[in-house]
Amino acid sequence: MEYETIQIIQAYAYWFISLLLVVLLYAYIYHLYKSQRQGKIDYEKYARLALDDGLDDRLIEKRNGQDKKEGEVNGMV
Numbered sequence: 001m002e003y004e005t006i007q008i009i010q011a012y013a014y015w016f017i018s019l020l021l022v023v024l025l026y027a028y029i030y031h032l033y034k035s036q037r038q039g040k041i042d043y044e045k046y047a048r049l050a051l052d053d054g055l056d057d058r059l060i061e062k063r064n065g066q067d068k069k070e071g072e073v074n075g076m077v
Contacts, residue, residue: 035041045060052058 032043036043049060052060
């Protein structure tokens with residue numbers, strides 16, 4: 001292959017990958033918006049997660065009593 005052909009292939013691949021990433025980003029943003037609008041997940045609760053990360057801060061979500069450690073499920077504890 002000639003050098004010019006390789007450059008053309010690289011240019012088309014760059015634009016294709018860029019377009020693909022933009023489409024995936026917008027699809028993910030739409031998914032987040034749709035999930036919050038339907039009430040499945042409230043992402044506003046997680047907005048202060050980086051600020052309220054101390055051991056004595058209140059929990060974002062209470063843990064379910066059915067959640068067990070991996071060892072307890074396998075009978076190892």
